[in-house]
Amino acid sequence: MVHSEQSVTHGPGAALGVDGCTDAVEVGRGGFGVVYRAWQPDFARSVAVKVLAADWHGPSRARFERELRMLGRLSDHPHIVTLHQAGRTAAGNPYLLMAYEEGGSLGDRLRDGAAGDWREAVAGGIAVAGALETAHRAGVLHRDVKPENILISAYGEPKLADFGQARPRSARPTGADGRVTASVLHAAPEVLRGEPPSVAADVYALASTVLHWIRGAPPFAPADGESVDSLLRRIAVDPVPDLRPLGVPDGVCxxxxxxxxxxxxxxxxxxxxxxxELRVAQVAAGLPASPFVLGGPGGDPAGPWPPQPAAGEAAPLSLSERRRAAVALSATVTRRPSRVRRHALARSLGLLVALAAVLAAGGSRALPTPTPVELPAQVPFGELELNAESREQVVAVGNRADRPVRLTGLTLTGPSRSELRIVADGC
Known part of the structure; x- marks a missing residue:
């Protein structure tokens, strides 16, 4: 779908045959439909109306109905375009009535020279990743992530749109005739080779879009007069353009x-x-981590939640699950029964040392700008004295709930270390 802020073909007052909508102006056109901006007097708002332009009894009808089902499941996410209603026009064409995003598409903005701010691009990519992860957990592959399918709201928020190419993750791959349906400039190499779409292909397309957002051009933009075969070869073998000379931090690159x-x-x-990874790079660059919003179940209500990951794919954790997993760690220390006299155990038992690795795992809220520090390889976190009458002692290592500490080793030292043992540790 190509979006444009200019009126095309239809001027104000064009009739769509959609009850409650007036003053329709064409703002976008693609191979399967036309998008209009229209006015809803009853709600005093502008809306976007996507009307199927082709014969709705043909293959495009199935595509349109798929988009309706996908948006119906997912459009409550703050970074997925909102679907208000659906139906047929007076002429019998099916339509989707959606929120009208005043900022147009990201593609429009990039064509107008809005690229170059890596901070904005990374924050936008994180927001869209939340929408994409929500779709994936609902069992949906978008299959067409690109700047033209990211709309910008009046508040500057990106919205993932156009689920017309979306398919269930469980669907069997089609295309036995050898045809590939993809936007070449942002499609993953394996998709262009004819392999079935996947979560990994959607991730590639999102990363390609973020890079385009920063650079002002796709990772592999066609040269003047370049053939499609040459472009496909470059996509398959050429390295990713290096953004570091543009001032983009190494972590983002x-x-x-x-x-x-x-x-x-x-x-x-x-x-x-x-x-x-993008949020970690933000914090490393001295910025607060952008919010990552994950929606709730959007798939078949009768199916399991969360959906089972594909073979070889790790099941992702939601932010709330990560917070619960980041509670304080504890280690329990006790003494073995022994014949050591009380006065021998009264001496200091030395230093308990933990080898700690700080994980840069963020929460849904923005993190404060950190002060750069260098962490030592070993972090001593406590000293404990025990005697013959000591019972089991608990040593708790705490940190912010959204910045966990991982203990990779506990060491007992001192003259009586052989009389002590660690009996339990865990989260």
């Missing part, structure tokens, strides 16, 4: 390069994992 790997297995396993 590394995250994009991993998500744009030629081999799907080398990419982040989920859109949530890709967003987490």
């Amino acid at each position: 590394a995250a994009l390069e991993r998500a744009l790997a030629k081999d799907p297995a080398r990419r982040p396993a989920t859109a949530a994992a890709f967003a987490e």
Whole structure:
């Protein structure tokens, strides 16, 4: 779907045959339908009306009805375009009536020269990743993530749109005739080779869109006069353009390069994992981590929740699950029964040392700008004295709930260390 802020063909006052809508103006056109901006007097608002332009009894009808079902399940997400209603026009054409996003599409903005701010692009990519992860958990592959399908609201918020190419993750691949339906400039190499779409392909398309947002051009833009075959070869073998000379931090570049790997297995396993890498890069660059919003169940109400991941794919955790997993760690220390006299055990038992790795796992709220620090390889976190009358002692290691500490080793030292043992540890 191509979006434009200019009126095309129809001027104000065009009749759509949709009850309650007036003053329709065409703002976008694609191979399967036409999008109009219309006015709803009863609600005093502008809306977007997508009308199926082709014969609705043909194959495009199934595509249109798929989009209706997908949006019906997902459009309550704050970064997915909102569906208000659906029906048929007076002429019998099916339509979708959606929220009208005043900012147009990201593609429009990039064509107008709005690229270059990596901070805005990364924040927008994280927001869209939340929408994409929500769709994936509902069992839906978008299959056409690109700047033209990201709309910008009047408040500057990105919205994932156009689910016309979306398919259930469980659907068997089609295309036995060898045809590939994809937007070449943002499609993953394996999709262009005719392999079935996947979560990894959606992650690639999102990373390609974020890179385009920063650079002002797709990762592999066609040269003047370049053939399609030459472009496809470059997409398959050329390295990802390096954004570091443009002032983009290394962490952001590394995250994009991993998500744009030629081999799907080398990419982040989920859109949530890709967003987490971008959020870590934000914090490393001295910025607050952008919110990552994950919607609730959107799939078949009778099916399991969350849906089972595909083979070889790790099941992602929601933010609330990650917070619960990041509670304080504890280690319990007790003494063995022994014949050691009380006065021997009264001496200091030395230092309990933990080898700690701080994980940069963010929460849904923005994190404060951190002060850069260098962490030592070993962090001593406590000293404990025990004697013959000591019972089991609990040593708790705490941190912010959204910034967990992982203990990779506990050490007992001191002259009486042989009389002590660690009996339990866990979260």
